[in-house]
Amino acid sequence: MTSFRTLGAIALALTAAGCVTTQAPVANAEATMSSACIRTIEMETNNHDVVVLGSDPTGGVWDYTLQVGGTGIWSCMVTSSGQVTNVSFLGSDGSPLA
Known part of the structure; x- marks a missing residue:
């Protein structure tokens, strides 16, 4: 029982000293949003x-x-959690189509 307390105290001391790393987030919000838009546009355009x-x-x-493919500009609206709310084709020069 004493050895578990000692190990716990050592782990606590190392954590407080910054010697023990914690698991980093899998992906940050920007990467999540970007990936969601890329996947959605790839599916929409088959490109x-x-x-x-x-x-x-x-x-x-x-x-x-x-x-997309050097031929068209698209807009993708996405939440910070990666939920795409809207996609639209803007045209070859980036301006909205009339």
Whole structure:
């Protein structure tokens, strides 16, 4: 019983000293949002040549701008948890279609 207490005290001391690492989060929110948009646009266009051009916060969601196969620009609205709320084709020059 004493050895378990000693090991517990050692583990506590090492943790307090920063010698014991904790498990890092699997993915941060930005990577989650980006991946969700890329997957959604790949499925929508049946094209795996998708590149993120940028992202902007809009209210409670992020608006990602993606280029597909060098031919078209898409918009993807996604929450920080990775839930895609809207995708739309913006055209070959990035402007909304009329």
